[in-house]
Amino acid sequence: MKSVFKNSIVLALLLLFSSWGFAILPEGEISLKGNWKFNLGNNPEWANPNFDDTQWDDIYAPADWEGQGYRMYDGFAWYRKNIKVDNKYAERVSYLELGYIDDVDEVFFNGTKIGQTGKFPPFYSTGYNNFRKYLIPNHLINYEGENVISVRVYDSQLNGGIVKGDLKIKFEGLKLPLDINLEGEWYFNKGEKIDLEGRDQIIVPGLWENQGYYRYDGYGTYSCDFFVPDDLNINDLVFVVGRIDDADKVYINGKFVGSTGRYGEVVGADFHLEARNYFLAKDIVQHGKNTVQITVWDERWDGGIVEGPIGLITQEKFRKYWMSQRQN
Numbered sequence: 304m305k306s307v308f309k310n311s312i313v314l315a316l317l318l319l320f321s322s323w324g325f326a327i328l329p330e331g332e333i334s335l336k337g338n339w340k341f342n343l344g345n346n347p348e349w350a351n352p353n354f355d356d357t358q359w360d361d362i363y364a365p366a367d368w369e370g371q372g373y374r375m376y377d378g379f380a381w382y383r384k385n386i387k388v389d390n391k392y393a394e395r396v397s398y399l400e401l402g403y404i405d406d407v408d409e410v411f412f413n414g415t416k417i418g419q420t421g422k423f424p425p426f427y428s429t430g431y432n433n434f435r436k437y438l439i440p441n442h443l444i445n446y447e448g449e450n451v452i453s454v455r456v457y458d459s460q461l462n463g464g465i466v467k468g469d470l471k472i473k474f475e476g477l478k479l480p481l482d483i484n485l486e487g488e489w490y491f492n493k494g495e496k497i498d499l500e501g502r503d504q505i506i507v508p509g510l511w512e513n514q515g516y517y518r519y520d521g522y523g524t525y526s527c528d529f530f531v532p533d534d535l536n537i538n539d540l541v542f543v544v545g546r547i548d549d550a551d552k553v554y555i556n557g558k559f560v561g562s563t564g565r566y567g568e569v570v571g572a573d574f575h576l577e578a579r580n581y582f583l584a585k586d587i588v589q590h591g592k593n594t595v596q597i598t599v600w601d602e603r604w605d606g607g608i609v610e611g612p613i614g615l616i617t618q619e620k621f622r623k624y625w626m627s628q629r630q631n
Contacts, residue, residue: 331395333386335452335470339364345379345455350411352451356383365402365470367462382454382465386472390446395474396612397444401435402468404456408435411453412443416488418506422515423457433513434468437506438611440486441478479543479624481614482535485595489527493519495598497526508545511607522567525597525608531615537588541621542595544579546610550600551579555587557594566600575605582618 341362348354362371364382369375388397399410399417406429407421418437421430444450456464491511492502505514511523531537542560544553549572550564561581564574599607616624 331474333472340383343380349381350414350453352414364465365467367466368464369462377458377460380456384452386450388444388446388450392474393446394477396476396478397439398473399437399439400471400473401465402470403466404435405431405463405466406459407457409455410437412439413450415443420513428515428517430513479612480620481612481616483529483615485529485614486611489525491525493523495522497524507608508611510605510609512605520601520603523599528592528594530592531588531590533590538585539618540583540588540615541618542581542583542615543612545608545613546578547599548575548605548609549602550574552598554596558587
C-alpha cells in the first residue's frame with residue numbers, strides 16, 4: 304500500500320482487525336420469503352413508498368412468475384413488500400439479499416434506489432446468474448415504523464421474477480459512524496479519467512459487472528460531488544473508501560489522496576481484500592462543494608468499489624470506533 308499520507312496507521316489497524324471487523328456481533332435477519340404484492344407493467348411511481356398497492360395481486364417469492372399464473376409473460380413487472388425493522392438494529396450494517404432475479408432488477412428502499420443488477424432495454428444486459436446483495440443505508444430505514452421494498456424486474460425470455468434464493472434483510476456488525484456518507488449513486492465511465500459524455504450512473508458500493516459492465520477488466524473511473532458543512536473540521540478527516548477490486552488511485556478536488564495496489568499491473572495479488580482508508584492533508588477538503596475521483600484498475604474477474612463503508616469521518620471518531628472494536 305502506498306500513499307502520500309498516514310497510511311501506515313491504517314495498515315496497522317487493518318492488521319489488527321482484518322477487514323472491517325464486523326463479525327464481533329451475532330448476526331440478525333428478517334426473512335422476506337412469502338407473499339409480495341405484484342403487478343405487471345413499468346410505472347416509476349410504483350417505487351413510491353406511499354403508493355397504494357392494495358389492489359395488486361399476491362405472488363410468492365422466491366419462485367418464477369410463470370408458475371403463478373403469468374405463463375409465457377416476458378417484460379416488466381414490480382414487486383412490493385412492507386416490513387418493520389426493530390430499533391435494536393439501528394446501529395448495525397444492513398443488507399438486502401434477494402437471491403437470483405431473472406433477468407434485470409432495480410431495487411428501492413423507501414423510494415430510494417439502493418441497487419441494480421443487469422441493464423434494462425434498450426441497452427439490455429442480463430444479470431440472471433448474479434446473486435443480489437444490496438447495502439441499505441441506515442438513514443433510509445424507519446426503525447419501529449413501516450418500510451417498503453420495491454423491486455422493478457425485467458424478463459426477456461423463459462422464466463422471470465425473483466426466482467430463487469434466501470430472501471432476507473441481514474444485519475451484521477456495528478456501522479462506522481460516518482460524518483458524510485457517500486454510499487449511493489455515483490458517475491462511472493471506462494478509462495483513467497472522467498468522461499463527461501461517456502459516463503453512466505452506478506451504485507456504490509457494488510460490482511460493476513452487475514451494473515452493465517459484465518466481464519469488463521481494465522480501468523474505470525468513479526466520480527461524485529459532496530458537500531462539507533461549516534461545522535465539520537476539515538483538518539481532521541479520514542476518507543474511508545471501503546474495499547476495491549483490485550487497485551485504486553484517489554483524488555479529491557483534483558489533489559492526489561492515496562492509492563492501494565499495483566495500479567495497472569497484472570500481478571495476481573490480494574489487494575482486493577484490503578479496506579481503504581486515507582488520512583487527509585489539511586488542504587484537501589474545503590467547506591461547501593467538493594469532488595472526489597476514484598480510478599480503479601481491475602485485472603480480472605470482479606471489479607469496482609465492491610464493499611463499503613464509503614465516506615468521510617473525523618479522525619477522533621475513526622480511532623474511537625476501532626478501539627471499541629479491539630475491546631470487543
